[in-house]
Amino acid sequence: MNAITRTLATGILAAASAATAATPSPTSLEAAARAATVEGDHVVTADGVRLYFKDWGPKDGPVVTLSHGWPLNSDSWESQMLFLASNGYRVVAHDRRGHGRSSQPWDGNDMDHYADDLAAVITALDLRDATVVGFSTGGGEIARYIGRHGTGRVKKAVLVGAVTPFMLRTDDNPGGAPIELFDGFRKAAQENRAQQYLDIASGPFFGFNRPGAARNEGLVQTFYLQGMQAGHRNTYESIAAFSATDFRGDLAKFDVPTLVIHGADDQIVPPELSARLVPKYVPHAEVILYPGAPHGITDTHKDRLNQDLLDFVSK
Structure with missing residues (x-):
């Protein structure tokens, strides 16, 4: 990486790692959340960011929220949304800031x-007793949500292929992945992010690089299209957000039933760095590993995932 890129990356990483150091008071966080307004199919935040959302199923049904992965958007949850909504649940998924049909702010990534x-x-949307579900980066999002906002509106939590508890190798996290791995992500993003998305989708994300695997062009192109809808700076900075954010303290605040689902052959977020470690911080968490499954199980193993989610939320 060149000096400018390394300086930028270092700053982003430092900000991500220190994010919990200056957590606002619960009162100010609640006030900011209450300042948000609904304008059609967007929620407008207190800092003016427009967040596109889908709200499927009966409005009086039990609530499930879905937080997506990098560099995707809420469309990546469509199989789960359709299934759960068809089974009587109110399912809400939004495009993360900088992704999909939401605003692309310069800051706040x-x-x-x-x-x-x-x-x-x-x-x-005044959602209550929600089961909050997060995939990959979205798993970090719901963990940090509980860490900052508590579980007053949360009934259950599900981490799917999630980046929790902490991806980056540091002095107190020697089992994490080296920073050079994520530097490679940043380098590829700057050189040609379109090709990066195609390479990820064609290879490790869906496990198409494994011997005997049959590449599905539709899945590859859908991943690519969603990635290219997102802002360049937003997805670039999000690499630090998912890799360098320490969620260990957030997981310690999980006081609701928690399910962890992960592909046993996940090459993007290996279970040894993530799913297998969650019970250390959430002792009551149930962990399910799908044998031979890749990272993108919302598509490759959607039938099993849909049923596991339904079984969990309906308990």
Whole structure:
């Protein structure tokens, strides 16, 4: 990486790692969430960011919220949304700031803002007793949401292929992934992010690089299209958000039933760095590993995932 890129990356990483150091008071966080307004199919946050959302199923049904992964948007949840809504649940999913049909702000591309945006959606739509579900980066989002906003509106939590508890190797997290791995992500994003998305989708995300795997062009192109809808700076900074944010303290605040679902052959977020470690911080968490499954299980294993989610939320 060149000096300018390294300086930028270092600053982003420092901000992500120190994000919990200056957490606003619960009162100010609640006030910001309550300042959000609904304008058609967008929630407008206190800082003026427009968040596109989908609200499917009966409005009086039990609530499930879905937080998506990098660099995707709420369309990546369409199978789960259709299934759960068809089974009587009110299912809400939003496009993260900088992604999909939401605003592309220059600043605020970090987990604290992601969590506060989720709080804005939940509060503006007055969602209560929600099962909050997060995939990959979205798993970090719901963890930080609980860490900052508590579980007053949350009934259950589900981490799917999530980046929790902490991806980056540090002195107190020696088992994490080296920063050079994420530097490579940033380098590829700057050089040609369109090709980066195609390479990720064609290879490790869906496990198409495994021997005997049959590449599905529709899944590859859908991943690519969603990625290219997102803002360049937004997805670039989000790499630090999902890799360098420490969620260990957030997970310690999980006081609701928690389910962890992960692909056993996840090459993007290996379960050894994530799912297998969650019970250390959430002792009551139930962990399910799908044998041979890749990262993108919302598509590759959608039938099993849909049923596991339904079984969990209906308990």
